[in-house]
Amino acid sequence: MRSILAVTNVLGALLALFSAYFLLPIATALIYGEDESWRIFAECAGITLAVGALLLLTTLRFRTELKPRDGYLLVSLAWLAVTAAAALPMMLGAPQLSFTDAYFESMSGLSTTGSTVITGIDKLPHAVNLWRCALHWLGGMGIIVMAVAVLPMLGVGGMQMYRAEAPGPVKDAKLTPRITETAKALWLVYAGITAACFAALCLAGMSPFEAICHAFSVMSLGGFSTHDSSIGWFHSPTIEVVLMAFMLIAALNFSTHYVALRRGDFAAYRRDPEARWVFVWVGFSIVLLTAEIMHARLYSTFSEALRHVAFATTAMATTTGLVTEDFSLWPIFASMWMLFLSCVVASSGSTGGGIKLFRALIMIKQFFREIFVQVHPAAVAPLKIAGQVISNQVVYSVLAFIFVYFMTVLILTFALLSTNMDFTSAMTATIASINNVGPGLGQVGPGTNYASLNDRQTWICTLAMFLGRVELFTFLILFSRPYWRK
Amino acid sequence: MKVLILGAGQVGRTAAYHLAREPDNEVTVIDSNEAVLRELQSRIDVRTVAGNASYPQILEAAGVADADIIVALTSSDEVNMVACEIANALYRTPTKIARIRAPEYTTEEKLFADGALAVDVWISPEQLVTEYIERLIHNPGALQIVDFADGRVRLVGMLARKGGLLVGQQLRTLKDHMPNAEARIAAIYRNSRFIEPDGETMVEEGDEIFFVAARDHIQRMMNEITRAEEKVRKVVIAGGGNIGFRLARLLEKHYQVKLIERDVERARRVSERLEGTIVLHGDAQDEELLIEENIDSTDVFAAVTNSEEANVLSAMLAKRLGARKVLALINRPSYGELMDNRSIDIAVSPQTVTIGSLLAHVRKGDVVRVHSLRRGSAEALEAVVHGDAEHSRVIGRSIEELELPNGAVIVALVRNERVIIAHHNTKIEPEDHVIVFLSDRRQIDAVQRLFDSD
Numbered sequence: 001m002r003s004i005l006a007v008t009n010v011l012g013a014l015l016a017l018f019s020a021y022f023l024l025p026i027a028t029a030l031i032y033g034e035d036e037s038w039r040i041f042a043e044c045a046g047i048t049l050a051v052g053a054l055l056l057l058t059t060l061r062f063r064t065e066l067k068p069r070d071g072y073l074l075v076s077l078a079w080l081a082v083t084a085a086a087a088l089p090m091m092l093g094a095p096q097l098s099f100t101d102a103y104f105e106s107m108s109g110l111s112t113t114g115s116t117v118i119t120g121i122d123k124l125p126h127a128v129n130l131w132r133c134a135l136h137w138l139g140g141m142g143i144i145v146m147a148v149a150v151l152p153m154l155g156v157g158g159m160q161m162y163r164a165e166a167p168g169p170v171k172d173a174k175l176t177p178r179i180t181e182t183a184k185a186l187w188l189v190y191a192g193i194t195a196a197c198f199a200a201l202c203l204a205g206m207s208p209f210e211a212i213c214h215a216f217s218v219m220s221l222g223g224f225s226t227h228d229s230s231i232g233w234f235h236s237p238t239i240e241v242v243l244m245a246f247m248l249i250a251a252l253n254f255s256t257h258y259v260a261l262r263r264g265d266f267a268a269y270r271r272d273p274e275a276r277w278v279f280v281w282v283g284f285s286i287v288l289l290t291a292e293i294m295h296a297r298l299y300s301t302f303s304e305a306l307r308h309v310a311f312a313t314t315a316m317a318t319t320t321g322l323v324t325e326d327f328s329l330w331p332i333f334a335s336m337w338m339l340f341l342s343c344v345v346a347s348s349g350s351t352g353g354g355i356k357l358f359r360a361l362i363m364i365k366q367f368f369r370e371i372f373v374q375v376h377p378a379a380v381a382p383l384k385i386a387g388q389v390i391s392n393q394v395v396y397s398v399l400a401f402i403f404v405y406f407m408t409v410l411i412l413t414f415a416l417l418s419t420n421m422d423f424t425s426a427m428t429a430t431i432a433s434i435n436n437v438g439p440g441l442g443q444v445g446p447g448t449n450y451a452s453l454n455d456r457q458t459w460i461c462t463l464a465m466f467l468g469r470v471e472l473f474t475f476l477i478l479f480s481r482p483y484w485r486k
Numbered sequence: 487m488k489v490l491i492l493g494a495g496q497v498g499r500t501a502a503y504h505l506a507r508e509p510d511n512e513v514t515v516i517d518s519n520e521a522v523l524r525e526l527q528s529r530i531d532v533r534t535v536a537g538n539a540s541y542p543q544i545l546e547a548a549g550v551a552d553a554d555i556i557v558a559l560t561s562s563d564e565v566n567m568v569a570c571e572i573a574n575a576l577y578r579t580p581t582k583i584a585r586i587r588a589p590e591y592t593t594e595e596k597l598f599a600d601g602a603l604a605v606d607v608w609i610s611p612e613q614l615v616t617e618y619i620e621r622l623i624h625n626p627g628a629l630q631i632v633d634f635a636d637g638r639v640r641l642v643g644m645l646a647r648k649g650g651l652l653v654g655q656q657l658r659t660l661k662d663h664m665p666n667a668e669a670r671i672a673a674i675y676r677n678s679r680f681i682e683p684d685g686e687t688m689v690e691e692g693d694e695i696f697f698v699a700a701r702d703h704i705q706r707m708m709n710e711i712t713r714a715e716e717k718v719r720k721v722v723i724a725g726g727g728n729i730g731f732r733l734a735r736l737l738e739k740h741y742q743v744k745l746i747e748r749d750v751e752r753a754r755r756v757s758e759r760l761e762g763t764i765v766l767h768g769d770a771q772d773e774e775l776l777i778e779e780n781i782d783s784t785d786v787f788a789a790v791t792n793s794e795e796a797n798v799l800s801a802m803l804a805k806r807l808g809a810r811k812v813l814a815l816i817n818r819p820s821y822g823e824l825m826d827n828r829s830i831d832i833a834v835s836p837q838t839v840t841i842g843s844l845l846a847h848v849r850k851g852d853v854v855r856v857h858s859l860r861r862g863s864a865e866a867l868e869a870v871v872h873g874d875a876e877h878s879r880v881i882g883r884s885i886e887e888l889e890l891p892n893g894a895v896i897v898a899l900v901r902n903e904r905v906i907i908a909h910h911n912t913k914i915e916p917e918d919h920v921i922v923f924l925s926d927r928r929q930i931d932a933v934q935r936l937f938d939s940d
């Protein structure tokens with residue numbers, strides 16, 4: 001009980017901190033003279049701050065150093081609570097969503113999924129559109145990473161929380177001796193590349209407002225846009241190329257970016273075991289799918305086919321989910337292949353979702369090791385990735401992760417089927433949600449959105465997005481008996 | 487010369503033995519194990535001091551103050567380096583040699599530059615042995631390959647076999663086969679008896695032949711003596727210790743390498759640091775394991791564990807199971823002689839390999855390199871000719887005029903980095919490096935005296 005109160009205390013601090021994030025939409029509303037939005041966001045900021053302060057102050061005397069296991073509870077609660085706070089303005093003001101839809105939209109933002117239940121995005125107030133994309137940006141690097149960077153009170157407990165939130169199988173890589181400095185460094189690099197992306201998008205022809213929103217959206221590999229028809233609205237190959245470049249950048253490990261940019265050591269990209277495979281897999285898939293699409297004679301010219309396939313493949317593989325074309329009309333092979341890619345392309349330590357490339361590499365190497373050991377029963381064969389030995393402990397946890405991942409996909413698919421959804425929609429909605437991609441096929445395809453889902457279906461997808469973002473175990477561990485046993 | 491040897495391990499004892507048998511040297515050995523020292527003193531004429539080799543008081547007691555050379559050969563790199571530092575700081579010992587095994591140190595060249603560590607020369611027996619074995623594997627057919635003059639000239643020992651161009655021919659025909667080759671047969675052993683080669687000598691199958699050649703001519707010369715061997719593709723190394731690990735790392739780029747290590751922890755560590763080698767956990771004397779890993783299609787089996795008994799046994803087993811060529815690391819000369827029935831193709835003696843390079847640094851003067859051959863019964867040495875015609879017994883004279891002892895043959899010269907194959911009328915000039923083959927090791931003093939410059 002004491003530890004729950006201690007967690008609540010930090011949670012209060014987190015919410016109070018998050019209330020400051022409302023300044024972004026408030027400022028936007030003021031700039032564009034959107035009086036109603038201004039007041040709503042200010043109210044929501046006030047409510048969040050009040051709740052946060054209440055939690056913080058009432059539990060002040062229970063404040064202690066967090067224990068390792070508290071990190072899981074705190075991270076899960078923090079995500080759920082911040083999502084609720086972020087949903088408030090979309091319930092109170094435009095677009096006046098129900099709690100279910102607002103929570104979905106908010107989770108979709110923070111988990112960098114990018115699925116939406118809103119139709120008529122083009123007509124939303126600027127403040128709301130910015131808010132949705134800003135949620136992406138915060139969730140991309142991580143609420144906790146932000147908190148660790150800013151809240152000195154977290155101390156050693158910060159490391160535990162950081163580990164519980166960080167994506168990827170190897171969570172011990174600290175860039176600097178202090179976790180606070182590491183978190184700051186990551187945010188700095190993230191912000192720096194986002195600024196570069198903003199500039200590039202402005203040059204490519206977006207208005208500054210669109211450029212900010214899309215920079216937030218693309219750097220976090222989210223997928224919200226300021227238009228119903230997403231990137232297709234722009235009809236600009238230049239913008240598409242810029243977006244593709246930054247999607248690929250954001251799909252790399254930000255620790256590698258840090259080493260490369262801050263220390264000027266660009267060989268870091270070559271040493272990164274995942275980076276090269278991001279490009280290999282995306283590149284190979286673009287060639288494969290272009291051939292498939294050309295074969296199906298969907299586009300008259302090769303360059304048109306290449307353009308759309310390249311964008312869709314990059315956007316889906318990196319789990320961004322921005323769209324230019326309705327790829328649900330493409331052959332099922334192409335669209336399923338892209339959904340499959342979304343499971344395995346994003347690097348650990350990137351802002352993307354899915355199983356993560358590093359885990360996929362470990363699985364592949366483990367498969368070859370299994371064969372090798374059959375041939376040489378006496379062999380001592382450590383699993384190595386780019387010369388680094390991966391301990392069996394990590395291999396086992398990756399195996400467990402992937403098993404749980406596919407079981408989760410299966411269970412959630414069944415859950416959606418039980419609501420009388422068709423199979424294609426159910427499965428692709430689950431995969432698209434748990435990988436934080438966005439568009440699936442069928443009822444939730446890129447040509448439509450998630451608005452047609454009933455409440456039960458919406459909640460299932462919300463859960464899938466949340467599970468995917470915190471990489472399953474952080475949340476599932478809370479339902480295990482050993483966790484609660486003293 | 488006053489020599490201080492730290493550490494009476496295998497290398498230390500061998501060094502003491504080689505240095506003490508030369509009458510001019512006064513050798514003192516320091517080791518912490520008194521029993522070893524007692525045993526050593528009863529066999530060779532050295533002084534011993536018991537204690538930690540890096541303590542100044544112990545060094546002082548061993549007479550470091552007026553020592554000319556300190557050779558630190560303890561099993562600890564750190565003790566060796568500190569001892570050299572202390573000898574330098576407190577006593578200004580002129581020459582300091584340290585054994586340093588860890589590549590982590592030796593790859594940092596700046597550490598051994600002037601003004602850094604007070605180590606004038608470092609030697610790594612493991613590295614020397616590894617490179618020696620690597621040379622043998624790169625040149626299949628050779629039983630022994632040693633370097634002279636920084637590798638410009640090599641002396642190769644091998645068996646004459648059917649298919650060699652020279653087999654069944656007189657040596658004078660070599661000129662016809664290889665008109666411009668810088669190579670020469672140095673010695674022939676037939677049924678273990680030395681034959682001094684001349685133009686009329688016939689080469690017979692089964693002869694053990696030593697030849698010298700410039701490095702680039704070695705492969706052609708080998709084809710004179712035996713038909714070209716099949717290329718080595720598969721190598722099995724028994725033992726994942728220092729030597730086995732280094733060997734695997736050198737070889738894994740060129741060959742398909744398997745390494746067998748008995749200790750599971752060590753096997754794991756080795757496997758983590760090797761890229762292409764298949765590391766197997768098991769006993770190299772385990773027949774099942776060897777068969778399972780296709781020992782019968784193995785080209786070279788190298789037994790390099792710490793236990794020479796295990797090396798002998800596993801090498802013999804591998805040979806019986808069909809390995810094409812087997813090689814074993816053997817310390818005791820007596821074991822080496824057991825190998826004459828060819829159940830083991832090549833016996834490598836770490837001391838023999840190491841001591842040549844050590845002696846090269848210890849002997850300031852004229853003999854710069856000594857290689858022990860045929861398990862110690864023969865030697866080859868490289869001497870530098872100093873002085874002028876008036877004070878030297880060799881300068882200005884042709885080779886046939888020299889008073890060489892019986893069984894000693896001058897086989898090659900290196901003059902200004904150029905290799906000259908010796909003929910009876912070749913004249914010797916100052917600063918020549920002369921390479922001498924000695925079929926009888928006892929003549930070494932006579933040879934050394936010949937090259938003394940006073």
